[in-house]
Amino acid sequence: MGHTETLEKLHLIDREHRYLERIIAVLQWDEETYLPESGVEERSEQLALLEGIAHARLVSPETGRLLEELGSTPDNAGGDEKLPSLERDFLKTFRHNYDRSIKLPGDFVSAAARAEGLSQAAWAAARRDNDFLAFLPHLEKMIDFSRRRALYWGYDDNPYDGLLDIYEPGMGASGIDAVFTPLGAKLSALLKQLASRPRPDTSFLDQDFDAEKQACFSRDLMGRLGFDKKRGRLDISAHPFTTTLGDDDIRITTRYLPRQVQSGIFSTIHESGHAFYEMGFPRELGSSCLADGASMGIHESQSRLWENVIGRSRAFWKAMFPVLQSYFPEALSRPNAEDFYRAINLVEPSLIRIEADEVSYSLHIILRFELEKALFSGSLTPAELPAAWRKKMKEYLGVEPETDAQGVLQDIHWSMGSFGYFPSYALGNLYGLQFWEKLNADVPGVDEAIAAGNFSPIRSWLRDTIYVWGRRLAPEDLLKTVTGKSLSAEPFLSYIESKYNGIYGY
Amino acid sequence: MGHTETLEKLHLIDREHRYLERIIAVLQWDEETYLPESGVEERSEQLALLEGIAHARLVSPETGRLLEELGSTPDNAGGDEKLPSLERDFLKTFRHNYDRSIKLPGDFVSAAARAEGLSQAAWAAARRDNDFLAFLPHLEKMIDFSRRRALYWGYDDNPYDGLLDIYEPGMGASGIDAVFTPLGAKLSALLKQLASRPRPDTSFLDQDFDAEKQACFSRDLMGRLGFDKKRGRLDISAHPFTTTLGDDDIRITTRYLPRQVQSGIFSTIHESGHAFYEMGFPRELGSSCLADGASMGIHESQSRLWENVIGRSRAFWKAMFPVLQSYFPEALSRPNAEDFYRAINLVEPSLIRIEADEVSYSLHIILRFELEKALFSGSLTPAELPAAWRKKMKEYLGVEPETDAQGVLQDIHWSMGSFGYFPSYALGNLYGLQFWEKLNADVPGVDEAIAAGNFSPIRSWLRDTIYVWGRRLAPEDLLKTVTGKSLSAEPFLSYIESKYNGIYGY
Numbered sequence A, B: 001m002g003h004t005e006t007l008e009k010l011h012l013i014d015r016e017h018r019y020l021e022r023i024i025a026v027l028q029w030d031e032e033t034y035l036p037e038s039g040v041e042e043r044s045e046q047l048a049l050l051e052g053i054a055h056a057r058l059v060s061p062e063t064g065r066l067l068e069e070l071g072s073t074p075d076n077a078g079g080d081e082k083l084p085s086l087e088r089d090f091l092k093t094f095r096h097n098y099d100r101s102i103k104l105p106g107d108f109v110s111a112a113a114r115a116e117g118l119s120q121a122a123w124a125a126a127r128r129d130n131d132f133l134a135f136l137p138h139l140e141k142m143i144d145f146s147r148r149r150a151l152y153w154g155y156d157d158n159p160y161d162g163l164l165d166i167y168e169p170g171m172g173a174s175g176i177d178a179v180f181t182p183l184g185a186k187l188s189a190l191l192k193q194l195a196s197r198p199r200p201d202t203s204f205l206d207q208d209f210d211a212e213k214q215a216c217f218s219r220d221l222m223g224r225l226g227f228d229k230k231r232g233r234l235d236i237s238a239h240p241f242t243t244t245l246g247d248d249d250i251r252i253t254t255r256y257l258p259r260q261v262q263s264g265i266f267s268t269i270h271e272s273g274h275a276f277y278e279m280g281f282p283r284e285l286g287s288s289c290l291a292d293g294a295s296m297g298i299h300e301s302q303s304r305l306w307e308n309v310i311g312r313s314r315a316f317w318k319a320m321f322p323v324l325q326s327y328f329p330e331a332l333s334r335p336n337a338e339d340f341y342r343a344i345n346l347v348e349p350s351l352i353r354i355e356a357d358e359v360s361y362s363l364h365i366i367l368r369f370e371l372e373k374a375l376f377s378g379s380l381t382p383a384e385l386p387a388a389w390r391k392k393m394k395e396y397l398g399v400e401p402e403t404d405a406q407g408v409l410q411d412i413h414w415s416m417g418s419f420g421y422f423p424s425y426a427l428g429n430l431y432g433l434q435f436w437e438k439l440n441a442d443v444p445g446v447d448e449a450i451a452a453g454n455f456s457p458i459r460s461w462l463r464d465t466i467y468v469w470g471r472r473l474a475p476e477d478l479l480k481t482v483t484g485k486s487l488s489a490e491p492f493l494s495y496i497e498s499k500y501n502g503i504y505g506y
Helices: A003-033 A037-058 A061-069 A085-102 A106-129 A132-153 A159-167 A172-195 A211-225 A261-279 A296-310 A314-327 A337-344 A358-377 A382-397 A423-442 A446-451 A456-465 A475-483 A490-504 B003-033 B037-058 B061-069 B085-102 B106-129 B132-153 B159-167 B172-195 B211-225 B261-279 B296-310 B314-327 B337-344 B358-377 B382-397 B423-442 B446-451 B456-465 B475-483 B490-504
Strands: A232-236 A242-246 A249-254 B232-236 B242-246 B249-254
Touching: A003 A037, A003 A061, A003 A085, A003 A106, A003 A232, A003 A242, A003 A249, A003 B003, A003 B037, A037 A085, A037 A106, A037 B003, A037 B242, A037 B249, A061 A085, A106 A132, A132 A159, A132 A358, A132 A382, A159 A172, A159 A296, A159 A358, A159 A423, A172 A358, A172 A382, A172 A423, A172 A490, A211 A232, A211 A261, A211 A314, A232 A261, A242 A261, A242 B037, A249 A261, A249 B037, A261 A296, A261 A456, A296 A423, A296 A475, A314 A337, A314 A446, A358 A382, A358 A423, A358 A490, A423 A456, A423 A475, A423 A490, A446 A456, B003 B037, B003 B061, B003 B085, B003 B106, B003 B232, B003 B242, B003 B249, B037 B085, B037 B106, B061 B085, B106 B132, B132 B159, B132 B358, B132 B382, B159 B172, B159 B296, B159 B358, B159 B423, B172 B358, B172 B382, B172 B423, B172 B490, B211 B232, B211 B261, B211 B314, B232 B261, B242 B261, B249 B261, B261 B296, B261 B456, B296 B423, B296 B475, B314 B337, B314 B446, B358 B382, B358 B423, B358 B490, B423 B456, B423 B475, B423 B490, B446 B456
Parallel strands: A232 A249, B232 B249
Antiparallel strands: A242 A249, B242 B249
């Protein structure tokens, strides 16, 4: 069998694996959006079965044989050096997924999927009822599954490193520490400095904003940003997310809080940023494992760039405030675009990560990163989490949640077993600003385009410069290729300082 | 291996097969309700893959071995006579499904699923654009797949018999003819008779009814009927349907036409009737193939009973008209419950089956039955369908559609390859009235309960008398067991005559 034929067979296995992953994504999307309450239990069984099937097909002996024929080994994942570079990149990524999968027993994969489905539902109920103890047994199970996953994969020091690797390959806890420690110190100092300055007026945000009208504005807004509604949609879930159900079926969710209109808006922009990345992979990567983000940190760089750097900018609201006003003519009759810009950029330590301002946001992440590290090193038990959470909130942000719903239960991630994901958000802030610097160097008049409601220069640059690579480059290589530099917090910190100096005049 | 262990293994195969069928149902439900336009193509590939996997697992050699060990053969499907009767019933139904499946090659199953996904989307677009020719190649493919399916299964005279058997086992085209011919003649005669009588006032229905308010009323109404919203939900689709996504996840859809408020209402009641059946199987049938309707005709008996016999009754609107009025106080300020009852029971030949009155409804079915028969005997080509449709509409109902959208393109069934399904609706009318006679003999004061908005006596009787059997009895056996009688059109015809004599005084 020649390489061409072998590659074709492997591409088929890869494509069918992705179809199965996307069917799983349909089931999960449905679970978060429309599944009737009593349907959760059987849905978990369905997910367990399908995860098991997908896993068994991927790690079948045939896959191993085909990889071998192409010269791909754990040490030379790209295979035969005479293969075209696109195929070698494909083999590297495919082999990475395959090596990870084959280390996990099929029963383990099914059991984890079953437990995750139940755990998510239990989390949603526990958060609603503010009942951490009801969620605790699920949380313990999720930690146990993650620990075993890390064991199967192998790790040097802490199993947490193995988990971090899923989301940000190669960084590890110590690599992240090295970035987060100085970042946290600088942000804390800035936070203290801003606390002594006069607070922008936010009183007009403290009104009732009809949820149905919020939804209409969100749909309008995503269209203006360039979201192709033939290839995706917007729904409502307890926790906003983006999911890819097909090459041409990328869905986002948001939530509408009647007395916090900005929450639905910025979630919509954030998830649109993820969706643009998923929608923007070149067709030549097709439905292959290369049509994927470089890492979760890079993915979050896209969402947080749109949400914050673009979406919370003065230029953005110059264009969009009149639009928002047209949906809420009465509630927003008093403020002008500048008032709105200042209000949504209020810096104030608060309880909820996804509502946090840009200055304090990364401190929410550092807190979670440290708790995860402690959980997996064994120095913290799951039962101790609520108290540890409150203590660290007090320490880093000076505020303490009155309820666990506003504390340790606020995020969905742990209920899905996604330990190690949180650092991606803060890394995304850093990557994002490095990309943004380069974008502004390459494209003249970005601010003016935004102020005119024209986002196509931004989208084109992102597509041609970042999306085009899919998962062909590792995050650090992508960063180097695009910006010529390594990971650095400087662009982020100088953006923050200049922006908030402008608002607060400190 | 003892029988107990063998049975356990077979039940596991059955249960997992049902999970896969329900995952397929999730994908299809999503395709009809929320799938973005451009996602159709990949969704068809996902369906093809999953149908292929489900099929291959069901017909694996292990399944055959287990059936053999239990003494189940095509001629003695129930297996070893010492097995408990519930297990023998399980084996009969499981074997029936297995025998059907194993005759179909896996490639065929995948190809059919792929084509069906594309065909449904093409149908929806063709109906929207009134473009039969755009749909024709898909229709031809669907007919070809059905013909080949019938060939694989084998049949005596016409492949159509093999298809009818999917929905109403054992009746065949000649059995249906024997029922439909006299039924059609009597309904036609009655239709002519009613045409000469004064027409009820329906002018108040010809107003704009806000779709969002219609949706609120439908949700309210289904709750009052007894729909358990923790175990199901209501959505919107181009063509109303019911689908089972889990034992505790049964979903219905409807559609809201601004100038035809009754359309959304009666679709909601119709689909609720299907859902009650699916929700009502006893837990002991569990997630097994016995938790299913006895046939599609029996299934339609449940939906049409709720829609028409209950939902279009004077007693029903005595209870529900004030509720409907509260949603549309202005539009419905003039009529009273009796006016509304008479208006929604207007008998008038019309173009759209699902909007048809009870007298002309079965004629729409007879038309479709005859066209399907002609298609599969070869005396009619798919391209000739629009003209044949118009001719028969003129002949049976005296009206002719101006567009194919209102004619041959109105129903989704053929686009899904569901040839042979339509007769179920008319059979359902007949079964339904036979059950209704018995229900009224068993339960005193049914009409009074309905008039008081109390449907629990009806639901309890249906559950304890019909749902309790699941698919354990063949349709004719269920009918005999419940009513002591064979299939007969008499109860239906005498119901029709007495009801419409009451309204029209002919």
